[in-house]
Amino acid sequence: MCYYIGSELKNALRRRYVLCYVAGMIILCVLANLSMICFRTIYGMNDGAFGYNLIIFAEGVFAIPYYSSIFIADIVFGKDYPDPRIRDKATIGLSRTKLYLGKFAAALILSGLLLVIAVVGFIGITVLFQLNDGTIDALTILDFIEKVVVAIPLWVAGVAMGNMFLFLYRRKRKAFIAFFIVVLAIPRLIMFFAAEPFKLPPFTWITNILITPEFNALQFFFTMNYKKILLLGTIYTVAACAIGITGYRKKEF
Incomplete structure (x- = not known):
């Protein structure tokens, strides 16, 4: 199982999409910092245009990695749907359940690596660009990192759902459409x-068990609920894995 996970991770890291993902994150960080500098120097805006504000703003877009988690799962998933009849050195002797969980584990490891690169890159670039404004201190950075750590269960759930849809549909187009309907469109409609x-009672209640609103709550300490985030992340992850494994085991080849 460990050999299989390592093999899947190695194959994923060799794909050009990983480099594109990292390059995209770095470019976004640079553009965000340049925009802050432009607001101060060109437009003369001093309110909300400093490094501290940029880090605060970044906490408001934690949902973006969640919505894009299927792309990370897809990097590990590969071009072809995993046929359990085709075996190699890494997959021999593994059941469909282990094949599924191996893909998921590799996707989580890849997500973790990209998360570390994103956080280190964002903080490093922001400190470098905004060094002279004097608004970034250790407490600001630690506060940001703490919120990143708290959000991890939600991102794990996103990867789990992305992996689930990729296994449920042989055609990736259907998998991506289903993911964005279930993860993005329906929750936003309910909210x-x-x-x-409106404030319709059924929708108000359902909002309490959705993942998306928790990203908004993460921005403020008085609305952030550690236990709820961990509970929701765990439930969604387990449910997605259970549904995905069941669907994969029932597939006919």
């Missing part, structure tokens, strides 16, 4: 009817 001016 829309749960907010003012």
Whole structure:
């Protein structure tokens, strides 16, 4: 099993999409910092245009990695749907359940590596660009890192759901469409009817068990609920794995 996970991870790291993902993150970090500098120097804006503010703003986009988690799962998943009849040195003797969990584990490891690169890159680039404004201190960075750690169960759930849809549908187009409907469109629609001016009771209640609102709550300590985030992340992850494994085991080849 460990050999299989290592093999899947090695294959994933060799794919050009990993480099594109990292390059995209670095470019976004640089552009965000340049925009702050432009606001201060060109437009003369001094309110909310410093390094401290940029780190605070970044906490408001934690949902983006969650919505894009299927792309990371897809990097590990590969081009072809995993046929359990085709065996190699890494997969021989493994059941469909282990094949599924191996892909998921490799996707989680890859996600962890990309997360570390993203956090280190963002903080490093921001400190480098905004060194002279004097608004970034150790407490600001530690606060940001703490919120990143708290959000990990939600991102894990996103990878789990991405992996689930890739295994449920042989055609990737259907998998991606289903993912974005279930993970993005439906929760946003529910939140829309749960907010003012509607505030419909069924939707208001359902909002409490959705992952998406937790990313908004993460921005403030008085709304951030560690236990709820961990519980939701665990439930969604276990449910997604159970559904994905069941669907994969029932596939006919």
